[in-house]
Amino acid sequence: MRASRSHQAEKQSMTASQPERKEAALDGVRVIDFTHFIAGPYCTMILGDLGADVVKIESPVSGGDSMRAFRPQVAGESGPFIWANRNKRSVAIDLATPAGHKIALDLLSTADILVENFSTGIMERFGLAYETVSKLNERLIYCSISAYGREGPLKDRTGFDPIVQAESGFMAVNGFEDREPIRTGPAIMDISTGMMASNGILGALAARSRTGKGQRVEVALFDVATTMVGFHGMNVLLTNVEPRRIGNNSFDTAPMGVFYASDGPFYLAVANDRLFERLCRDVLGRPDLNASAAFATNADRNAHRDDLFAALNAIFGQATREHWLAKMRQAGVPAGAVRTLVDAFASPEMAARERVKKIPHATVGEVPNIGSPLHLRGTPVIPAQGAPTLGQHTEAVLKEFGYSDAELAELSSQGAFGRLATKDND
Template identity: 50%
Template sequence: MIGRPALPERTPRPDGAPTALDGLLVVDFTRVVAGPACTQTLADFGAEVIKIENPEGGDDTRAYEHAEIGGESAAFLSLNRGKRGITLDLAVPEARAVARELMTKADVVVENFSSGVMVKFGLDYESVAPTNPRLIYCSISAYGRKGPFAARPGFDPITQAESGFMSLNGFPDGPAVRTGPPIVDIATGMAACNAILLALIARDRLGRGQHVEVALFDMAMSMTGFYGMAYLINGNNPGRFGNSPNGSPTVGVYEASDGPLYMACANDRLFRRLVIEVLDRPDLLTNPDFIDRKARAANKEKLRATIASVFATDRLENWMAKMKKANVPVGYLRTVEQGFNAPEARERHRLSRIPHPTAGTVPNIEPPLSLGMTPAVDAVAAPLLGQHTREVLRRTLGYDDARLAALAEAGVFGKQVSSTGFGPRGQ
């Protein structure tokens, strides 16, 4: 048992360094994974992101059960860093009026409600764009906002299954397997962020905003990559190949005498290095069964068994040293625990801890993007439910105490909030 890594305090960004998205106001109606992943990246690089949640429980991920700290779930904390959280009950007309007022001031709106919800509330692009023609309005959905499938609900594993993506994952003699992490959700969030940034660049040239869309199904299909393209070219339905693409015997998992490694030795040059400098089996180079890639693929089981028998004769660290010296691509096959305690994670400063109002501090996984002149902002933990309601409406919309009290009395912030206060969560 390795145990959890020690989490240092996050190193502050350089004093006076600009941010990439300074002054950008984002109104965020998203929840679960794809939408929050998108808006978290915008927040990481300086945008002011106002996350609007239903006061009755908020974002669904607040109740996810992976782990919790300070009353907040790991899922919510991992997807909502840097945002300012407010609650609005959009079933209340006055709450919808507040939302529209925020949208008139926004540069970007992001939503991933079920189809028709924003239209029902009068918060769709066509309804709000006339009062804010420079608005970038991003819709994230499973099957798009138009066409016969727009009303279908959909989730990451469903689109993995329906697009063909899932059929590529797993071993040839087993069933299709979804990815562990919700990779289509995460990739869709990244694509939505790209779409927003592209639209912002276009706005600078053209002077007006636009509606952009990203759909999980479209993303899942695009992620079949060159396997999908190969099918379109040759008509052969690609199958599952486990850890070895196209059945390559020199790519995949091998077992040393005391643990596994993953090798990616995918061309003739690397194969030569492997058999001569690492395995000390130069005879494999001249064996007609393994003379080139086509021959190795045709005799993959025989070659894999030969390589496996050699790897089993020595310890993992000895093989790793030999392969690194020979510059053969190889890696440890780590668990999450091992990966998060690895020197790569430590030396690249991937993990830290940041302040949190109820937990004291919470773990933080650093953004995977690095901008030299405009680094990520100093990390702020995901908000408590409704934590910044009063502050945001005061500062952004100029509401005074009387206006806030009247809205609370009308139920705009939820049933638990009345004119006498803004609840235990700092609203």
């Protein structure tokens, strides 16, 4: 078993070319990342944001993570890949070769976390099953992300985000009543599964601090989808009544939905009687609406929803969206513009929250980055680095584990690195 350098030495190597930063929550934690597409990479990106050293293992034979080939392309990298793979280092090894398998075991022998989202049976085929590597490293936390779990009658099924949206009933509560159920545009189940997996891993890390031992963590896309239906699932279990699709409105609250000013739509959320009183008195200058028996309570407003929406839209159409939004902000009535994605990223809110910045990238110099939403005052997320090029850090990482130039050359001759050079391109 080849010993790696100390965590402190590794941290110094990782940050030597970066500005000095505060200690991060997961400094000293090493993740070996066998993930691809969205759910797995999103999970390991969260760990990387928190300071973990994420070593992404990719195949030099297949061209690495399949997301690299998606569009749009920037200097040979896709936008989707760049989005989900910041703060990682790429090591390109062919796991199908004995030499590549040996390297993987060396990396795992002192790692803290393994994350994989292959189809069931692939890790076993590579000789990297939990039963194998946990004997090599009992402190290892081994996280498997799959569509339907690693055991049971569904373990052989492959699955994607929109499939589990359909199967879980999630689509059934989205869209409009007179149209077919609809999936979300963003891959919400993939992203949520990545978040759940990172939560499970952090829980296992906390447990290891007490027990000294790692464990297996499993998260299935279908299980997350059944969680993401929210309270609608509980309502069905209690009543066996199918919820209606209500588009942009609310099941039980009015007025809530999209309304139209003279120059564009906005979303209004009046969640209780107190807010409706403020809307009528302080925003619209129409206290008579609140005094009307048809609109006096939320139940009344729901019963007369069409009349209420018509009355409000007739008023809102008399002035601009910014006029109404300014008045609602002053009155404490929740509302926001309905924007295109282009407009959203150019909005004052996006600028105020500093959601987008430029970060370094090895090929193109810098790329845009949608920052982590996590804010830890004592151990902040690390300064972001752009997603790695394929095999960018192979040589640097393996030298941290004590491999010499001669050994790397020998491994290369044995096909461990495919046709890629091992030169670190930093």
